[in-house]
Amino acid sequence: MHSIRSVYKIGNGPSSSHTVGPYRAAKYFSERYPEADAWKVTLFGSLAFTGQGHGTMKAIRTALPDAEVLFDLKTPEKELPHPNTMLFEAKKGGEELGRCRIFSIGGGSIRVEGEASDEELEVYPQSSFSEISALCKQRYLNLPQFVYRMEDDSIRRKLTEIWHAMEDTVRRGLAAEGVLPGGLGVARKAKLLYETRCYNESSDVTMNRVIAAYAYAVSEENADEHLVVTAPTCGSCGVLPAVLYYMQYDRGFPEEEIIDALAVAGLIGNVIRTNASISGAEAGCQAEIGSAASMAAAALAELHGLNIDQIEYAAEIAMEHSLGLTCDPVKGLVQIPCIERNAVAAMRAISAVNLSQFLFATRKISFDDVVATMYRTGLDMDEKYRETSHGGLATIYSNQ
Numbered sequence: 001m002h003s004i005r006s007v008y009k010i011g012n013g014p015s016s017s018h019t020v021g022p023y024r025a026a027k028y029f030s031e032r033y034p035e036a037d038a039w040k041v042t043l044f045g046s047l048a049f050t051g052q053g054h055g056t057m058k059a060i061r062t063a064l065p066d067a068e069v070l071f072d073l074k075t076p077e078k079e080l081p082h083p084n085t086m087l088f089e090a091k092k093g094g095e096e097l098g099r100c101r102i103f104s105i106g107g108g109s110i111r112v113e114g115e116a117s118d119e120e121l122e123v124y125p126q127s128s129f130s131e132i133s134a135l136c137k138q139r140y141l142n143l144p145q146f147v148y149r150m151e152d153d154s155i156r157r158k159l160t161e162i163w164h165a166m167e168d169t170v171r172r173g174l175a176a177e178g179v180l181p182g183g184l185g186v187a188r189k190a191k192l193l194y195e196t197r198c199y200n201e202s203s204d205v206t207m208n209r210v211i212a213a214y215a216y217a218v219s220e221e222n223a224d225e226h227l228v229v230t231a232p233t234c235g236s237c238g239v240l241p242a243v244l245y246y247m248q249y250d251r252g253f254p255e256e257e258i259i260d261a262l263a264v265a266g267l268i269g270n271v272i273r274t275n276a277s278i279s280g281a282e283a284g285c286q287a288e289i290g291s292a293a294s295m296a297a298a299a300l301a302e303l304h305g306l307n308i309d310q311i312e313y314a315a316e317i318a319m320e321h322s323l324g325l326t327c328d329p330v331k332g333l334v335q336i337p338c339i340e341r342n343a344v345a346a347m348r349a350i351s352a353v354n355l356s357q358f359l360f361a362t363r364k365i366s367f368d369d370v371v372a373t374m375y376r377t378g379l380d381m382d383e384k385y386r387e388t389s390h391g392g393l394a395t396i397y398s399n400q
């Protein structure tokens, strides 16, 4: 497996595979042809269907040097090597200098056709949770210790930088008001949720509302195309920061423990992206929100001092009950159902930890099994439920 750094990327929303990935692809390609005076970019599959709402063209334009850019959208293409495929062409004086197909494979990562992955070298010889768990038990390591042994010395510093970026996003989102861009008229709700005081509500209700407010804060910042951290994607970036922010600022957990929890969540996200997918265009929303819920559940379980089996079970429950979740963003924007979905997933992570704490000894399904099931289910999903806005809520809304 790669470094857990590949799970957490800082970039502008609203979609890691539709803005962060295409931005990085355009930068990579333009550096190959600095003499080009015109570019043609053909977007295929999900990028063509939802690129407009997700801001793909804007992200690509920002990355390419000042020159003419022609876009072509090829929505009916079948048999693509990846649902998020881009063809870049560089020209000078009307003559083609070169072309290259690049795939946006999820979470802001890209793969250039015919070249090795853009990610760093393999860091972990293990690729499944069962291998990691067996090694940790054999060597008496907890999961954060395992991460710190396998990664280079700068990993804690990197995770701290990631956490501070997540905290900034929560704070910005809680302070912001107004209507999100894109024409749906969706008003920001994080501040309202956070400030609404209801003195006769139970502490559980307060906890859920506060965590939902944090998830809304981050997801609304993402929908507003502001800076966020993928966890593991932009569309699902509100789940993990919501529970961690709550644990630090409402429950008083120290920052060092939050960083350890971030390491555990990164490991879970890494196992999913290695063995399945974190891309909504490839495997539906279960791959984005389901993965984020698993990461958040594992992080919370780590903070509560649960053992490796309990942490695994928490992550498994969170994914198991996201199975089959389709990606059907209304108008191709990362707003409905995405923002609310982040809040609900953060609350589901808490329930998963509560169950895992007591029931882990009777569990039948491993985390690796649920990850494999999620991927198979995603590949079986009709294309209209994989980030095309041609199914589910997206079509119901446009029919109204």
Ligand code: SF4
Pocket: 235, 236, 280, 284, 285, 286, 288, 289, 326, 327, 328, 329, 333, 334, 335, 337, 338, 341, 387
């Ligand atoms: S529905 Fe889920 S996968 Fe699709 S854009 Fe929204 S958050 Fe991402």
